[in-house]
Amino acid sequence: MQPPTSNPPSYTEYHPRWYRPRVSVYWWMGSWRYLKFILRELSSAFVAVAVIMTLFQLRALRAGPDAYARFEQRMRSPVWIALSLISLIFVVFHAITWFNLTPRAMAIRLRGKRLPDVMVAAPNYAIWLVVSAGVAWMVLR
């Protein structure tokens, strides 16, 4: 439904009066694609949250085992667990959407032909997998 405009002047002969609908502040709820876009943009906030949590973790680590123990305790509270989980979901969402968009921004040409999209996105995933495997090995061994 078109949102109303401000009061239009009345029509005078031969002077066309165009209708200019105003874009609603809730435009992003108009389609699930727009919603997905806004969530994608919002995910960067959660990337920031994850980074800040890591910084706090590093600070606690530097301050010694007692401080770190207190940090760990705080992290076990349901609020922080919820926040960590939500941040994880958003960071993964952020990464996936970002990798899938890289072929649009990079037109790589090999021997005159453009590389298909999947071959531009795939290396990102590959590197992600490798780095995650490496970190997991270091943490879990």
Next chain:
Amino acid sequence: MASTIILEIQRYSPEQEAEPRFQDYEVPVHKDWVLLDALNHLKDNVDGSLTYRWSCRMGICGSCGVMVNGEPKLSCATFLTDYAHKGSKVRVEPLRYFPVVRDLVTELSDFLGKLKKVKPWLIRTGEPAPRIGEFLQTPEQLERYKQFSMCINCTLCYAACPVVGLDPLFVGPAAIALAQRYNMDSRDQGAQERIAVLAHPEGIWGCTFVGECTRVCPKHVDPAGAIQQYKVKAALEWLKAVVMPWGNRPGKEVSSAAAD
């Protein structure tokens, strides 16, 4: 499949009403009928005041863009059969984010102004065109910009882009893709001239990469790709200017095609 379908069409006659309204029409569904055929049937036989643009009926002139159930589409390329089994009405509105002149007709002078702003013509700053014969351009060089040259100026991308709706000064997907088409043409030397318009908050930096423009483009021009590729290039140019501020030597071509 239903044998008729109801079209809920936005009507607006500035001489009679202050605001648009919707009017329902029932049309028969034929296998080879597109929305445009239904509109023509209505105009010829039912209501001659129904107003819309069309010309070629084959998706090359770009006149017939409308919103169908909230999606920007060419009315000559939208089959009724795709909506007939859904049962509910098909909503037909003029393209979003443009002023509406009458019924389904939008006002395009702003769009044309933006096209002109990006200087979409071949610019030579160095050697002029050869007096006899053509510029040599290999098929590979042609392929670099060919996709961006396919734009039919249907403005479906403008109707899909929320930035166009929120910021009326944003140059928009088709215009930037057209600028890129020339920037990447090996015969063009005007990339520097277009930078002022493009590398600007209302140029490429207005784009937040929603990506809807590429999805709705009927000719697969991929304007989102054009814009992001240009963002990379523009960022590199800016970096070069900052790191090497002594600038380009006079006479040196700044052609994006070369940098590719």
Next chain:
Amino acid sequence: MRAAIAAAEVNPKLSIAVVSKVYPMRSHTVSAEGGAAGVVKPDDSLDEHAYDTISGGDWMCDQDAVEAFVREAPLELMQLEHWGCPWSREPDGHIAVRAFGGMQKRRTWFAADKTGFHMLHTLFQTTLKYDPIKRYDEWFVTKLLVDDGRVQGVVAVELMSGKVQAITAKAVILCTGGCGRVFPFTTNANIKNGDGMALALRAGAPLKDMEFVQYHPTGLPFTGILITEATRAEGGYLINKDGYRYLQDYNLGKPEPKPVLRSMELGPRDRLSQAFVHEDRKGRTVPTPYGPIVHLDLRHLGEQVINTKLPFVRELCLKYQNIDPVRELIPVRPVVHYMMGGVSTDIHGATPLAGLYAAGEVACVSINGANRLGSNSLPECLVFGARAGKAAADYASQQAQPNGIALAQARDEQRRLGTQFLHKTGGKERVAAVRDEMQRTVETSAGIYREAGQLTKATSSLRELQERFEDVRLDDRSHTFNTELQSALELGFMLDVAEAIVQSALQRTESRGAHQRTDHPARDDRKFLAHSLVYRNPDGSARVEYQPVKITRWPPGERVYGQVEEHGKEEAPPAALVRKAS
């Protein structure tokens, strides 16, 4: 647009207006696919291009015009390349050319399969550079301003507001295209209604060769979308309602499983169209709600071949008419494609009416004669667009300002639109009904085959339709963007053009090229090696006069299928198909 650029370059001080009822990138040039011919390769020559054009036109072409055309075509195409047109290339970077029907040598430049699209957009984008060019987009010209024996501008409705305004000018160039929509089955867009032809006729300029209407043998019956000759070159069959390849009955060879050059489905276009008419008369075509059709069968080619060699055809059928050529038969019939006739001009684009010029399909110079070769019409727009632009600019630079009749005529026109359409009470005809009837009348009488009885009947039918047109009632009474009014005005133009076509066809009692008379099947060079000129008498009736064809170096030969017999020319042309129309 080419004319506007030419005028701006001749005299940058002139102010130039481009007035069009649609935005420039919607012009029907945009849909041209095939290519544009220009002699550019070392194995080719201007004389050969000229000869192909003249013999293809069944010797109705004015040869001085053809000579100028073939000379300037490659220059114009090259200029377009300098302006950025993305012509397809050979691996070494030079312009690529390909073969095209009716041309003995490969000389057709192409930009993928969207030549017209790229040409139009390149021109449009180039005009944006020229400040003197001002555009009046979506202004519908309703009449030419004529006073003192010369054209002084136009009167146009600004569609956006509904206001009728006069644009005074020292010279006017018509580039409004052809009139395919006079016929019911056409490849032409909705906007091709012969506007310029009717405007010129009403202003007193003659229309030349209006009886020559080119049909393309395979078009979709409903949308008119062209199904390219390439489908037949790859091996498609044309079959009637019994699944029989009917072309073998019409002296076009024997049916072979693979396509044979110049035989069966690869025969000349006009012969294929004529075969359709015969099949229809025998009752062997398939009746559909859109008229009789035959089928083009591509199924035996297989999905692989269709996707590699004919992807655009498959895309067009699927996307715009919901038919899959891989699995289904494509319904086809001959469709009107091009109008060889038009506003009579000389080789500079000037009409006999001072200050009026014309170029492109609306004009008839004539370089296409009785039958146009494919890939000649795009360079025609460029060559004669440039010529008309230059000539008009030169003329305008020497003229005094237009006198003051403009305002009065604009007011008259506004009043006429009001009384005849917008404020009329009564009237019971719908625009669409009169238009459909007109199209049926013209197709029956001035279609692929014509004869005197039908044509005479058509004359009175058209008269009746003119009266019914006076009785048209519009649903849309508003000023703002009234497209129903636009359709009504276009219908008025089409009725005038239809009359010109029918009269010219009636008077030409011979068969030549695209004009085939069943009651006069032979070509008659003694009486009819001449252009027909249709004038409008003051009482509204048409009169036809004749103007001899200009022959310079190529005396008329026999346009015989498969061979050429020449009188007087030293060098025989390459012995390939001369009669292969495109």
